[in-house]
Amino acid sequence: MTVKQHIIIKGVKDGLLFLLDDQCDFEAILNELKHKIEKTHQQLLTGPLIHITVKLGNRTISEEQSKQLTEIIRSQGNLIIHAIESDVPTVPKAHAELKVMTAIIRAGQEIEYHGDLLLLGDVHPGGLIRCTGDIYVLGSLRGVAYAGIHGREEAIIAASLLRPSHMKIADYLCPPLDQFENSDGVMEYAYIDNDQVSIQKLTLLHRENRLPVIMRGV
Amino acid sequence: MGEAIVVTSGKGGVGKTTTSANIGTALALLGKKVVLVDTDIGLRNLDVIMGLENRVIYDLVDVAEQRCRLEQALIKDKRFDELYMLPAAQTKDKDDITTDAMLKIITELKQTHDFVIIDCPAGIEQGFRNAIAGAERAIIVTTQETAAVRDADRVIGLLEQHKIPSKLIVNRVRPAMMKRGEVLEINDICQVLAIDLLGIVPEDEKVIAGSNAGEPVAMNPTFKSGLAYRNIARRMLGDMVPLMTLNEKTGTLTKLRKFFGMS
Known part of the structure; x- marks a missing residue:
């Protein structure tokens, strides 16, 4: 046989x-x-x-x-x-799903993406971004942003100018933004900290140890 | 072959019809062949503002439904030989005309005129879709109110989907309120909407008086608003015209007070 x-x-x-x-x-x-x-x-x-x-x-x-x-x-x-x-190359997921998009999201317009989204442009009041992963906006975010819509609590929302009319990460709604108001024009990001949405300067994001990159040098 | 330009805003009451009438008049003053098309079916106003109300016999819906020829419905202006108007129907509804019929009419008008100025109704429903059907450019009218700017943003987005580029007119500009920070700055509006500015028109009682008298204010360049519309028309033809400065007139008494350091 x-x-x-x-x-x-x-x-x-x-x-x-x-x-x-x-x-x-x-x-x-x-x-x-x-x-x-x-x-x-x-x-x-x-x-x-x-x-x-x-x-x-x-x-x-x-x-x-x-x-x-x-x-x-x-x-x-x-x-x-x-x-x-295994011969199949393993790719870090977050990177594989990053989508770069150039647009102005105007009032009444809406984009939804499965993964992380990098928007080169502004989100106007009345515009909406929904993402299963992170949202990064190189521009001003003045509309509505929902990150981690399928429940990913590690998702963040980052923007050059973070002034959304409201935003949500997973199921956590961000408290009114005037609590965080800063006027020195630094880039910021929103994340979930102790079961509530917090806002922090973007330069401090590396401390969260997300996707750490080890710098090689002499 | 002329160019079809739709005048729109989203929000009502910001001055679409007044702007259409005055831009049309100003272009006619510059010797262009112009036709104004009122698409606000059921609420037609353009004929009143142009002072042509009692000359309306046929209208847009009559043409669309082939009850008359296009030339029969066109009304010649009192003041210019090359300025015409196609009025909207008053007793019908926005849904009584299709985008295809509209497109056909606009295409036909473009053959014989340099500019087809389409006055769009407020809103973003069928009336809006009809008005933009044949247009290749758009003029967005807004005021310094947040609500008007928000609606303008929405409309610009919709126009972008139809690949229609738009330029901005900020209407009813109030310099004094702007100075006090009670209304949006012109620069801020341009920045927020991210489109080019075609011109600004100051708030002026003469505009309302002119509309009521059926004599568009653009006929009179001594009025600031009249001059503003003429400047806009020149910019549409490619002239570089600087934006007008809007300083409130200071009375003799105020000047005296200032001189003596009392204010």
Whole structure:
């Protein structure tokens, strides 16, 4: 009986390489892995500690699936998972979804975007921006801005001139803006702090440790 | 081939009809062939302001529904040979005409005139859509009130969607109130609306008097408002005319007081 093998096991100098087929069903891989480890390859896999590197090929797996894999391999006492690697490049989500837009959002106009939005232009009173992620406005924000509309509480609203008629982050409504009124013309951003919307100078945003960039230098 | 320009504002009562009448008159004074089209069906006013009320026989809806030819409905102005007006119907409704019919009429008028000035009704409903149907440029009229500026912003947005570029006229400018900071500054309005300024027209009782008498104020350049409309017309033709300065006239008594340092 020749069944197509979904898992190829190779020996490398620091342990074993498990190459998983990236076309088949993930369930099939789990079954075959179980079969190999518990039945056919048992004699091979006994003995001293062996480091295992799992190569997923062109496949991404969820945390749940990764746990299932680990459990099966760990069931054999001497196998240690060294790494689970995928060929699919992982991109930080926030960056992948940033949309740059040039427009003036006038009274009665409305834009909605799934992700983060960078608007080069103004939002006039009566204009509306709705976003599932962050809102950045390079211009004056005098209309209405809703960030994190699907409940993302880490979302922020930043603008060169932050003077919205009102704004909301996730389900938190911003208190009347005159509380925050500053006249020195610095850029500001709004964020959720202790269950309420707060406003802070944009230059202090890095302290929140969002998407930190480590500067390299001498 | 002429150019169709719609005069609009969103908000009512800011002076669309007065502006249309005066710009039309001022352009005619400069020797242009002009036709004014009143699209405010059901509430026609342009004929009154032009003093042509009792010459209306056919109207816009008659032309659209082909009860008469276009030339039959056009009314020649009393003062100029090359200034005409197409009145709106008084007994009909804005929905009684389609944008297609409107477009056809405007296109036809453009063949024989240098300027087709379309007076738009207030609002952004069917009447507005009809008025902008054949226009390739727009003049936005606003006053120094926040409400008027907000509506102008809305209308500019709608016009942008139809790829119609617009320029701004700030009407009924009140220098004294501006000085006291009680109304929006001209510069602020331009900045907020982010479009070019075509001109400013000072608040002037003569405008109302002229409208009531059926004699547009642009006929008389000694009035500041009349001069303002003439300047606007010249700018429309590409002249560079500086904005007029609007200093309140100071009376002799005030001048004396100032001289003696009493105020």
